[in-house]
Amino acid sequence: MTTGGQVVDLVARSRRLADLAERRLASEPRAPSARERARRLRDHLEGFVLPRAADIDAPLLVVLIGSTGAGKSSLLNAIAGANVSRAGVLRPTTREAVVYASPDDVRSLREGRLRRVPAERLVVAAATPTSAGVAIIDAPDIDSLERDNRALADTLLEACDLCVFVTTATRYADLVPWNVLERIRQRQVPLAVVLNRLPTDAADREIVIADVTRLFADHGMTPANAGLAILRVDEGEVDADIDALSREATRPLADRIRALREASAERRTLATQALAGAIRGLAPLAGDVAADLESEAAESEGLRRIAEEAYAAELRQLSTELRSGVLLRAEVLRQWQEFVGADQIARFMSSGLARLRGMLLFAIRGTPPAPVASVEESMASSVEALTLRHVSEAARRTARSWSEQRDTSDLLARDPTLWSASPETAPALRDMLRDWMHAVIDDVRGASGRKHAVARVAAIGVNAVGVAVMLAVFAHTAGLTGTELGIAAGTAFVNQKLLEAIFGERAMDELVAQAGRRLDEGLEAIFARDRKRFDDLVADATALRQLAQDLRDAVEDLAA
Template identity: 30%
Template sequence: MSRPPATPEVTGNHEGGDGVSGEDLPASGTGPGRHERARSSTGSFADSDGARYRADSGEQRFEQVLDALRERVRSVEFADGLPGAEEGRTARNDILHQLDDYVLPRVRNPDTPLLIAVAGSTGAGKSTLVNSLVGEQVTTTGVRRPTTNSPVLACNPADMDWFSETFFLPTFPRVRQQGLAMPGKDGMLVLAPSECMPQGIAVLDTPDVDSAVAAHHEFAATFLDTADLWLFVTTSRRYADARVWEFLQVARDRNTSLGVVLSRVPERGRGQLLEHFNAMLEANGLGNTARFAIPETDQIRGERFTANTADAIRDYLADVTGELAQRDRVTRRTFRGVIESFRSRVPELAKQVETQVEAGQTLDSAAQDAFTTALSNADAAVNDGSLLRGTLLARWQDIAASGVLARTLRTRGKRRSPGADEQTEDPRVAALQEAIRDSLEALVVAVAERAGEEVIRQWDTVAGGRQLVERFSCDTVAADFSERVRRAVAEWQKRVTEMVSADGAAKRSVARFVSFDQNAFTLVLMVQLLGYEAVQESLGRTTPSPQRLLRGLFGAESLRNIDAMAREDLLRRIGTLLYEERSRFTEALAAARIPGEDDAVQLYQATYNLEIAR
């Protein structure tokens, strides 16, 4: 970063800050170019009282804690669309980038060159300033740069290896260019070696932070996260833009070493404009920041400022980076600021995890509650006689009043001709069996559909819940649900028949004299199970009571046993069907990869471990 010969006219203005006044700045060419980069034997980041981040006894532990923090942060996943997803991913990626690209490389390689990032607004003259600071043209200027996303890094040729993929931003492609660094492909880092750069210092010309292309200012933020010192450039027309202050506030919150340049300052109204700019810096907690003003000038030649336009900025950089101790002060301040920032940034990430956990719990509870209610409603409908309406009731009344049941009883020992059962079987028995099956199927499908609708309604109240439904095709019921219900009811009917056979009239003395049609009396038992007693009063006494028929045949105790087992079996089968339907929603939640409570706890623990280790 060589200095041009002094000229009588000084157009660069140092407005003070960071404890370095204009009078304190070097008056002659004693900039960073006059110093060799001395290599530290201990490679420590020492604070003012002599404690070291990389002391021999603690450096390995500190690195292990940072590695553990990185792995913990990296493992956190967020479910798309749900509350906390966007904020959480941004926070996670921000922390990861800074750990990978700034903190860990400097812990593992403490002699990394000091990196000065020149960042700022579109059209602020960043590239012109970079060329002026370097002392030769290393980057292109003009209207094309804002449309590209190819930052240029200028450094001494001896430091080029430091910025290879091995040490610096390993995931970013890069190209090395000799002489003038032309813009590379979008997203490519351009390395520009220059003998004008002192060894141990690099300057980075970053993309615009207020680019209309979101990827550009995200890319700029990534490079700012890797820098030891920010030189932030904005214009007299754009310094009040929100995007400018977002970046400046990040530097403030992380205690990053910072200098601010206000460019294209018109002569008319200059004092008032600088007063307002300084007031904004004060209001945003940046009152001690070094600040500079570059006048609106056409004194540009060869893509660099002419005369003394950039001298004050160059002298400031010479002051803060000229000697090894001074450079360590800059890097130490930024490094410590980043480590300090993790005390709040990691817990903030944990809070976004907790937000997702809470959303996931809300969604899961909605599914559980809806299907628990569905099972309860099905149980109530079975017990209160709700099913004994319409076709089912008509079938029962028809078969009960017809004498069919009486005809199924026969005295033992009386032989019937082969095929007599089939010839005398009344079709009304089969019709009643089908009516019971249809009613139970309709009940289960109805409560499942209402539960599914309730889940979707509840999920609609949570941001991103509807997207989960659509993404995982969570219809109210599965396409094959009716068929599964029908099979389950048929299996239940078969099971009840087996109960009647195993625990029925065979235990009573009447069984020695009377045999009966098990299928027919199984249907009678089912009518009793479906709540006939609850609706008997409304039906009158014209229809025989199923309970009276069954008790006379089986006996009260045996009937109670069969009744209890059949009810329990039916409810269990309905519960299984509803559980399978609920699982479609819970599986959608699992597929969304919502973080768990342990993820937040472990992030808090990692923060605590870092606090102890530092």
């Protein structure tokens, strides 16, 4: 990582991984924990790896972290030799981090590793130019009740070259700090520990120190593998004049920071060590983000499957009901029967189909005009109402199932219309039915050009024959007699025989089947359009899995 070409290559590979992390965040992870891991990966790359790889000689960043009241601000005051950070009750819930650095170093950090931190979240305590080379930040409490404070502390942790963990003899075993320390271990960032307020009794002090050392060892952090150094500060070792820990007690840390300021070679060594550890530490975090992606892909598939099955079931039920023969109101069906002369056609049936064809013109002569408009209107409104009922039921079933799933209830809360058919479904359905009816009429026109059918279609009218085909889609007798299903079956019977008389059985079947297929395709498209609302709420599983693989490939390439 020392040659110019190696640096450029490292920056390019780091940029690729950072872009992938940004894409993950843009996909809006549903689980808060997954969102947090993706943010941490992005911030670590943007806040440390990229700027540090691009400029290994940039100022070192030392971050002081710890729980509320641990003594971080008092430690910074001791290092600075002045009251530069308010401590105790004066700063228990602050939203700012205090940066103690020379003006040039502050500018460099704001343009680099701290550029994602809002300016108002950083309070600068200007150090003298002789302090250049090392910047120290007193971070917000890692156990703060305010999420923004914890997030800022996490961001600063991802950006640092050296972490100083400040704790006390009574709070060193708290859970929250150890969760943060686990991230420090993963990052392999150099770590120093300030154990504050130790008992003045020597035996009690050694018990605490031994237990702290054991806890760090249990978490895989020792002086050998983590550069761990524990600085001990007894209870009462303070400098009240500057609201600081005792400068004598904290001298080893202050001397170490002073040595780093004075020796650029040592700074470079520490920066290189921190960068190498950061790159090695990317693998676990990137692996966790990739695992989150794969888990979300499986969840997305499951959620989409719920919607797919609910809409498919309701579409099947709709198809069954549409072909049940009872779609239209009885009075509309009677009008149609009167028009086609159902009684006469039934009587002619006893003479055979050939006789029926011969008497077709006679059968309809003198009948009232075809009730095409009223039948079409009734047919369209009935299909629309029934379809909307089933689409709404499909949406309700999907929403109910989704509301029982983890991390999806908030998706439903954002859009209450998901519990029924979308507002756009009814207009789209009306357009589809209008187009379908026009297509059926066009099919009849095409079929009426066949031999023997011209006069028969002309006698009744293309539109009327088209209505007969449409009715046949919804109620085809399939062998029923005219008295088995009342008026609905009677209409089906009349239509079937009328169409057979006009076109012949085979041509009739083709017309009705084609009309049925077109209707099914149109309804399927309506259901798919409405279901798409749910599909769009979850990320594409294939894209998520590809992003997971890209992340794994990129981190392996970076570590190579």
